[in-house]
Amino acid sequence: MGRRTVWWRVAAAVGAALYMATALPGPAVAADTPTPYSYAEDARTVEGTTSSTGAVRLTAGTTYRSSIGPGGKLYYRLDLDAATNAYVSATAVPGAGATVGSADGVRVSLQDADAHRCSYKTARFGPTRSAHPVTAWASREIGSDEYMCQGAGVYYVVVERVGPAAGAGAGPGTGSVSGSVSGSPSKGPSEEWGLELGLMSEPAVRKGGSTSAPETWNSASPQxxxxxxxxxxxxxxxxxxxxxxxxxxxxxxxxxxxxxxxxxxxxxxxxxxxxxxxxxxxxxxxxxxxxxxxxxxxxxxxxxxxxxxxxxxxxxxxxxxxxxxxxxxxxxxxxxxxxxxxxxxxxxxxxxxxxxxxxxxxxxxxxxxxxxxxxxxxxxxxxxxxxxxxxxxxxxxxxxxxxxxxxxxxxxxxxxAGDSGDEGDGGTSGGGDGSGNSTGTGDQRLAMTVVAASGIGTGSLLLLVLVVWTLVARRRASAGAEPERPRVGTAPRGRHGASRGR
The missing domain is CATH 2.60.120.380 (Jelly Rolls)
Incomplete structure (x- = not known):
């Protein structure tokens, strides 16, 4: 069963490689194309709303993924206590090839239930006039204001696209995740931008500390x-x-x-x-x-x-x-x-x-x-x-x-994110020998070779597929004719080469 399982994995790899080479128009990112933005793997996808009513709640310590269209103004809800500081960030990610101006960007504000702004910041693409991830942040800080944004209750994160190009296109974004988020080409301001949202909380501190910034510090250019x-x-x-x-x-x-x-x-x-x-x-x-x-x-x-x-x-x-x-x-x-x-x-x-x-x-x-x-x-x-x-x-x-x-x-x-899967081989991530070696066993290396071949021409891949299936057939035939048995006078060997006692 172990040998058959290995060959079925090889077969799966062959099928996946063949599908990738024949069904897709080309690699997701060309070799000479900048790598698209990497969102947090555990980011939760949420949709911003165009009204505070019905806004989805964000939780501190969690990263979220969303998107915003031209002219977009989106709302997300927070439930805050009266003791901790809250910080929210929004990273705007235009698609590859997007057209932006130096004044275009994203604004983030944190507001209470009466639309009072606790704080807000704006991030723009700046003088490079080149589309790239830009991040703005806002906060609710206890003690920063005597009257507003100090109590427990409902607050709202408001994310807006700003700049001359913000109003171009078909209208405000809905907050849904579009293809441009993952780095596909977008040629104008009418395209949606991806959003990565983060919310973090900071606890209160002991009383008696200074409430003013340091007046002097070493501001000389460092060595x-x-x-x-x-x-x-x-x-x-x-x-x-x-x-x-x-x-x-x-x-x-x-x-x-x-x-x-x-x-x-x-x-x-x-x-x-x-x-x-x-x-x-x-x-x-x-x-x-x-x-x-x-x-x-x-x-x-x-x-x-x-x-x-x-x-x-x-x-x-x-x-x-x-x-x-x-x-x-x-x-x-x-x-x-x-x-x-x-x-x-x-x-x-x-x-x-x-x-x-x-x-x-x-x-x-x-x-x-x-x-x-x-x-x-x-x-x-x-x-x-x-x-x-x-x-x-x-x-x-x-x-x-x-x-x-x-x-x-x-x-x-x-x-x-580097945790190993449940392959049934003892949970090692490096391959079948359990040594942590990323090359794995010979059978796994064979499968990886086939997967790597998907990056070359379809004709060459088909030839490789025929070769691999020939090897599979020969090894299976050999395995059926001469089943593997331990040598006389020796104990079976373990995965790490150690003998297993009976």
């Missing part, structure tokens, strides 16, 4: 980080951001025009973060592109902190974030957005985007990308939270976080 770079591939979304520690990091592949790569850095209480993104030179093409690439910083609730842009003319260029204050709870009381954004410990996100117009001058080949990250100061104790955040541990840096930043543990592993 640059030097040394040989280590390889680290960027992710394609917040959920798949590649972890980085202090050091020099070079992207494995580089960055293509129109692509956005995400990285994240664990920053503890009292630590000061600085970062620089460098775009490599190229010998192909000529000309000059203004505001060619941008590096943006977001805090643990995906709140925008700062960004910097740089021009590109084929020579190496860099974009460095402005000096930022050490992370402190009291930073939230500052009127400076760059200071108030540095209010939590946790994962800070770096998003690097290369404008689509770079391809017009310098082609579609990826350009080298290097990041220099520095963390100043020793991590300190937190502000003394009286409860737990949602998600748990959002505003702290653990030893596991630091180890992940050093080792580059994949984001999907950190999120638990």
């Amino acid at each position: 640059g980080v030097s040394g040989d770079p280590e390889r680290r591939r960027g992710g394609s979304g917040f959920a798949t951001a590649s972890p980085l520690a202090q050091g020099v990091w070079q992207d494995d592949v580089g960055i293509r025009a129109g692509e956005t790569l995400f990285y994240k850095v664990p920053v503890g209480w009292g630590q000061q973060l600085s970062a620089t993104a460098e775009l490599g030179s190229t010998t192909g093409g000529d000309g000059y592109v203004g505001n060619a690439f941008v590096v943006s910083l977001y805090n643990p609730v995906r709140g925008f902190v700062d960004d910097r842009t740089a021009n590109y003319g084929g020579e190496q260029r860099s974009a460095a974030l402005a000096p930022l204050p050490p992370v402190a709870y009291e930073n939230r009381f500052s009127l400076d957005n760059e200071v108030s954004g540095m209010r939590f410990a946790g994962w800070y996100y770096l998003a690097v985007h290369l404008g689509t117009s770079v391809a017009d001058r310098f082609g579609d080949e990826p350009l080298g990308l290097t990041l220099r990250v520095r963390l100043e100061g020793e991590a300190e104790a937190g502000p003394g939270y009286l409860g737990t955040s949602e998600p748990r541990g959002a505003f702290e840096v653990t030893e596991e976080d630091q180890e992940a930043a050093e080792s580059g543990a994949a984001a999907d592993t950190l999120d638990g």
Whole structure:
């Protein structure tokens, strides 16, 4: 039965590969196309409503996926208590090839039941005029206002498309998920944009702390980080951001025009973060592109902190974030957005985007990308939270976080997406030998070879299918003629090569 099961898996792989090669018009993402945005694997799909009546409820600690059309204004409901701060973020994701202007973007506001705005922020595509994920955030903070948004009850998240192109097209979005969300081409402002929504809660702190932002801090430009770079591939979304520690990091592949790569850095209480993104030179093409690439910083609730842009003319260029204050709870009381954004410990996100117009001058080949990250100061104790955040541990840096930043543990592993399935082989993810080797057994490698062949021509694939079926038939015939028996005087061998006692 074990041998037959293996061959049925091979047969399934052959059938899947043949179907993929013959039924589909082509690969979902071409080799020279920027990787589409990666939504959180556990994101729940919800529909925004065009009225507060009937708005779906969002839960703290959960990520959601939705969409918004041109001119869209969508509502989502929150049920908040009177003690915790709430933060909501909305990442707008235009489809590949979408046409956007510098003033186009998304606005997020958090409102109470009487339509009073607790806060709101707007994120725009900016001077690159290139479609890429942009994120806006809003909050309900206890103690920030004497009269409004302080009590327990119903609140609403309102997400709007803004800018000259916001009203183009057929009308407001319904909040349904469309094909453009996954990165399929959209050529104009009439297309829907994908949305990734996040809601996080922050507990109250012990009384007696400062209620004003630090007046002084080291605002001098930090010393640059030097040394040989280590390889680290960027992710394609917040959920798949590649972890980085202090050091020099070079992207494995580089960055293509129109692509956005995400990285994240664990920053503890009292630590000061600085970062620089460098775009490599190229010998192909000529000309000059203004505001060619941008590096943006977001805090643990995906709140925008700062960004910097740089021009590109084929020579190496860099974009460095402005000096930022050490992370402190009291930073939230500052009127400076760059200071108030540095209010939590946790994962800070770096998003690097290369404008689509770079391809017009310098082609579609990826350009080298290097990041220099520095963390100043020793991590300190937190502000003394009286409860737990949602998600748990959002505003702290653990030893596991630091180890992940050093080792580059994949984001999907950190999120638990790397769990093995229930294949009946003992739950190993690496293959049939249980060793964690990703190559697996010979039979599984054969199946994977057939799957890989789906990327080539259909004629070549059919030839491979015939070869595989011939091998299957011969092995099955051999297995039927000479059943496998243990040698005389030896015990049967286990999956790891160890003898099993009787």
